[in-house]
Amino acid sequence: MKKEKIARRTLLQAAAMSALGALIPGASAQQAPPEVWADPTKTPGVPVGKLGSRSPFERPEKKASDISARSPLQDFYGIITPSDLHFERSHNGVPNIDPDKYELLIHGMVERPTVFTLRDLKRFPALSRIAFIECSGNFRTGKETMTPQEICGLTSQSEWTGVMLSTLFREVGVSPKATWFLAEGSDAAVMTRSIPVSKGWQDAMIAYAQNGEAIRPQQGYPARLFLPGWEGNTNVKWIRRIELSDQPFMTREETSKYTETIRGGKIRQFSFDMDARSIITYPSYPQQVMRGWIEIRGIAWSGRGKISRVELSTDAGRHWHTATLQEPVLDKAHTYFRYLWRWDGQHTEIMSRAVDDTGYIQPTLQQLTAARGTDMGGYHLNPVTAWIIQRDGTVLFKPEKFR
């Protein structure tokens, strides 16, 4: 069928329908664009095209501040974050990099200092893995009207593809005496972090693809460091330089930031692993539920391994039940959980807690405060999140004071 024919017929029928007053009431409102047809079987549809698009009725978006943008966790189904909704955190904006001019230098305590082009990186054997990246500052609290996106939307998951850093380490001949490396970004912050060489040999990757296609600029185009399970800022984006050394580099981002005050005025530095965590995304604020059967849904993840169990309480923490984990349950990956619950219409609190395969149990905020003190700062906070279900079915976040 020719495109012209479709267009002509569409116009004629739309005109006829309009004359009959058959167009949907409210079709001119913002949510319902004029292309909505009263009966889609009576009007040929839009021809196929080079790029698909969202329905005009669906407008998910990140919640952006000056330095970060949070994924709308409450809008998601499943474990893949659509790439344009992956959270963002940058230290001086997103650079626009020409992939043909991109270079990665690996030098320092190596036998053969080497500059790799993007084409070079893609020629090496590659690996893909589905895993999350989470900002270590991923916790907000304070009021009842907060969504999962606002509480902990700085975590997202993609299928990442790239070359293992261990492959490049062998290529350049990393010295056995090297114990740390510097990862340096080519953004305007020249973001730098010191990383133990052992992580480079274990599972670090130079990633150049995300969810099947080239990595997005907001996630480090054309290449980023990917350290599965480690705090987001160490996964240096737009990476341009790796320097091997026998000591950490003590960069600005590991002294002024990304450290945590613990008991006795001490500071915890190089706290890389993201601990196990979970959040119920349905029901959550500002949703409203009906009495009867409800499938409680959410995500759980751990930077230390697989999620082995998610426990659910529907009575404010008195009793706990085991949720069903949606396959596939992957290492260092968002894992979707489900739990079928019959709500009797009474006021209650629901909450989830994750357990990973190291045996670690997601703590409450009280437990975190007891362990670290009240001035523990804003990093690596992974408390159990509770939702209040009111008698009318409306859901509120249960904020807890901790400072």
Added chain:
Amino acid sequence: MKKEKIARRTLLQAAAMSALGALIPGASAQQAPPEVWADPTKTPGVPVGKLGSRSPFERPEKKASDISARSPLQDFYGIITPSDLHFERSHNGVPNIDPDKYELLIHGMVERPTVFTLRDLKRFPALSRIAFIECSGNFRTGKETMTPQEICGLTSQSEWTGVMLSTLFREVGVSPKATWFLAEGSDAAVMTRSIPVSKGWQDAMIAYAQNGEAIRPQQGYPARLFLPGWEGNTNVKWIRRIELSDQPFMTREETSKYTETIRGGKIRQFSFDMDARSIITYPSYPQQVMRGWIEIRGIAWSGRGKISRVELSTDAGRHWHTATLQEPVLDKAHTYFRYLWRWDGQHTEIMSRAVDDTGYIQPTLQQLTAARGTDMGGYHLNPVTAWIIQRDGTVLFKPEKFR
């Protein structure tokens, strides 16, 4: 940092750089927009935003005809197809449906004929699975200058989420005497197919989400039938009606189309399963390779189960080697394979063949022709695909005549 500050500083620096002639040559060409900076560390980047976007250097797109649009398989890494690059095949265009007016009727041989709204469907327990959908007419041949996209780009993979059809069958009380159901779309073709009830009880789903978010209009927004492993057209998009019966409905799409001529002038009808298949996506036309180590990459899939093995030949089929399968290897899912090969610079042919866990081995076109005859039509063709590597490293498709 305030947005105004960023914008002002950006402008000032860009002006200074422009005056110094520091902007990249060719920055005004189509591929390199003027926002590319000579040194991204010297210019604050673009602030974070509500939606991410592709790099302007990356412009993947589907190849669209009047009725279908093919995924650019050669551009993909990993197993997830970006939703806007998922293949399209529609029978009278893509309808624009208001989700608040959407209804699914299930009736016929049931105890309780029921109309479900989208909200109703989402209240039921849900399931997610990563699986492919492939058009049964997914094979083209004819000339050496064909890409994977042109040869078999009518297959794509997503994480699909929805309610199991078996859940809805229990809800409406499907009669034990029902053996078939009609699936009817609400597009302008009113696409209809007859499906055995057994598939409905086994693993059929009414899917409303794709890759974490609402399903795209091109894939059936707000809900489609999803029949894992079965030919694409039976996965009726924009589904509005399911009618239970004790016989097939013999619709237009299962008589005039979607049947295959086999030997002796007979016709094969209701050939639902998509057989095991594979294709090497790198190297492929129009890529060029260099002498030395090459990681051969591609995808393999089967509508009957998991891929158990992919075999590779680098000498035109004389010897076969086993490729590495990228985890996760999932049921009825695109599976990524890799094989490291040292090319000596000589003219040769490379090819892959998939084996699934039923023991089925992907056939050659000769084997298909021997089994079905030369007038076998254009459906369910899954032959081994060979690429010719020329001495200069250029790659050509090896087309085989079959009609």
